[in-house]
Amino acid sequence: MKPREYQIKAVNDCRESLKQGNRSVALALSVGSGKSLIARMILENSKGKIGFFTFRNILIEQIKPHLDKLNKDITYGTLQKHGKVPTDLYDLVIVDENWGSTSKLKNNINARYMITLTGTPVDSNGYKIPSYDAIVDGVQLPDLIKQGYAKKIKYMSMPKVSTNNLKVQGGDFNKKQSFELMDKASVHSDIVGTYKKFASDRKVVVFAVNTEHCENLKNEFLKANVKADSMHSKKNNDSVLDNLENGVIDVLVSVDMVTVGVDIPSINCIIFARPMKSIPLFIQCIGRATRINPKSPNDDALILDCADVYNRTEHNPMSRLDFNKTKSDDKLKKCVCGKVMKLVSRDIKDINEFEYLVSSKYTCDCGLEEIEENIKLKAIIDTTCTSCQYNLLEVEVEMIKTNDSIEFTKVCPSCGEKSIRREILLNDKELVEIKEEQAKVGKTWEDVKLLLKIECKKCGYKWQYSDRLMEHLKNKNMTAEDSIKAINEISKKGHKISKLMFV
Numbered sequence: 001m002k003p004r005e006y007q008i009k010a011v012n013d014c015r016e017s018l019k020q021g022n023r024s025v026a027l028a029l030s031v032g033s034g035k036s037l038i039a040r041m042i043l044e045n046s047k048g049k050i051g052f053f054t055f056r057n058i059l060i061e062q063i064k065p066h067l068d069k070l071n072k073d074i075t076y077g078t079l080q081k082h083g084k085v086p087t088d089l090y091d092l093v094i095v096d097e098n099w100g101s102t103s104k105l106k107n108n109i110n111a112r113y114m115i116t117l118t119g120t121p122v123d124s125n126g127y128k129i130p131s132y133d134a135i136v137d138g139v140q141l142p143d144l145i146k147q148g149y150a151k152k153i154k155y156m157s158m159p160k161v162s163t164n165n166l167k168v169q170g171g172d173f174n175k176k177q178s179f180e181l182m183d184k185a186s187v188h189s190d191i192v193g194t195y196k197k198f199a200s201d202r203k204v205v206v207f208a209v210n211t212e213h214c215e216n217l218k219n220e221f222l223k224a225n226v227k228a229d230s231m232h233s234k235k236n237n238d239s240v241l242d243n244l245e246n247g248v249i250d251v252l253v254s255v256d257m258v259t260v261g262v263d264i265p266s267i268n269c270i271i272f273a274r275p276m277k278s279i280p281l282f283i284q285c286i287g288r289a290t291r292i293n294p295k296s297p298n299d300d301a302l303i304l305d306c307a308d309v310y311n312r313t314e315h316n317p318m319s320r321l322d323f324n325k326t327k328s329d330d331k332l333k334k335c336v337c338g339k340v341m342k343l344v345s346r347d348i349k350d351i352n353e354f355e356y357l358v359s360s361k362y363t364c365d366c367g368l369e370e371i372e373e374n375i376k377l378k379a380i381i382d383t384t385c386t387s388c389q390y391n392l393l394e395v396e397v398e399m400i401k402t403n404d405s406i407e408f409t410k411v412c413p414s415c416g417e418k419s420i421r422r423e424i425l426l427n428d429k430e431l432v433e434i435k436e437e438q439a440k441v442g443k444t445w446e447d448v449k450l451l452l453k454i455e456c457k458k459c460g461y462k463w464q465y466s467d468r469l470m471e472h473l474k475n476k477n478m479t480a481e482d483s484i485k486a487i488n489e490i491s492k493k494g495h496k497i498s499k500l501m502f503v
Helices: 005-019 035-043 057-068 141-147 175-182 185-198 211-223 240-245 279-287 309-313 429-440 445-459 464-475 480-492 497-502
Strands: 024-029 050-054 074-078 090-096 111-118 134-139 153-157 204-207 228-231 251-254 269-272 301-305 342-350 355-363 370-378 398-401 405-411 418-425
Touching (some): 005 024, 035 111, 057 074, 141 279, 211 251, 279 309, 445 497
Parallel strands (some): 050 074, 090 111, 204 251, 228 251
Antiparallel strands (some): 405 418
C-alpha cells in the first residue's frame, strides 16, 4: 500500500523525536489511521532485537502478518505474559495501545527505545501522561474526517438518566452504581425505541455496563424482534463478529471486548447504554463506527448517546485533543463548602458568523450552590491552505448551519479546498421530545421526576425544586400515575408547576 502523507509525516516526526534523545515516545494515531502500515514503516530500517507487545491477543493477530514480511527477529506477545518480570534488553519495542502506561507490566520491558502507538496518549480525564518523554501528534480523528479517511460523525444525545450521583473509581464511573442506574425496564425500552427510530437500518454496537446488563439489553432487543447478540467474557464469542459482519445479526451488545481490535467498516452506529467519564474509552468506542466502508463510502457514523456521555466526558469528538494538557491547566469550579463542583449541562449558541457562546451550569453535591458560566469563544482560523499552502489570511470565513451542527469554514480560492476550522455539534431536540412524550403517558416515578424537571426548567426554577415537588406528592400519598395526570393538567392550563404544592 502506498503510504498517505500523514503516515509518512508521523513516522518521520517519531524518528526525529528519538534522535533528540527521547527514549519513550507516544505516537498518537487515530482509529483507522493505518497503524499496521505505520508500524511496518518504523521497523523497515530498524536493527537489533525488536519486541511488539500489547494487552490483547487480537491486536497481535492483526499486525503479525504485516510485520512478518519484513523478515526481522521480532518477539510478539502480551504485556501480561512478558512484563511479569524484567526482560532482557530490546533495541526497539513497539507497544500497541496506551493502557497500563505506568503499570509494572510495561515498566518491566527493558528497551533502548520504546514507541507506544495509541489514539489517546492521555489519562481518563484527558491529561498528559507524564511517563512519556515525548508525545508525537501523528493524526487525530477530526483530521481523518477532514481528509476523507474516516466517516463524518452525527452525534445525537438525550438526558435519559442523571449521572450526577455516580462515584468515580479508577478514572471512570463505579460499575455497580452505573448498573443500578441503567438496568431498568424503562431505560431498556427507551434504548430499543431509540434504535428502532434512528438506527433500524444500520449495523450497531451497543456498549453496556457489565455482562448482566449486556445480556438483559440483548434480550430486550430480541423481544422487539431485532436480530441481536452479545459479546462478553462469560460466553463463547467465536462467530459473533462474523455474524455481525455478514448480516446474521444487526445489533451487537458488548461491554469492553469490542473497544479495540474490532475492524468492521460496515459498523455505522454506536449506542452508549453505559455512563462513561473516560475520554480515551469514549474515543475508542466511537472509533468502532468511523472506519470508511469501501462498499458504502458515503456512510456517516451515527452516535446515539443514551447515558449523557458527551456531557460527562466534556469532550467533543470533532475536536482535537490537547496532548500537553495537565490538571493544573483546568480552572476548577469550587463551591462555598470547598468541594469541586460538577458540570450539569453545557449548551452552545452562535452569536454571529465568527463567535459563539458556551453556557455551562455547575452544581455541588452539598446542594448549597449552583452557578452558570458563559464564555464567548471565536472560531479557530488557519492562515494557509492545507492542500496548496495558499495564504488564507484575507479569505472570509463562511458559517454553515444545519440541524446537527454549525461549521466555520474557509474555501481556498486557489484549489477549492473546503476546510472546517471548527464544527460545533448540536444536541438533537427530537430525542428529548420523545422522552418527554413517553413520560407524559408513563406510570413510574422516573416519569414523574423527568416531567417535574422539564416543568421547573420552563418556569426558570432551579432543578432542585423538582425534588421538593416529588417529596410533596409522595407525602400526599399520590401514585405516580395520579401525579403525572396532575402535572399534565397544570401544564395544559399554562400554570407554573409551583401550583402543584396546592394539590
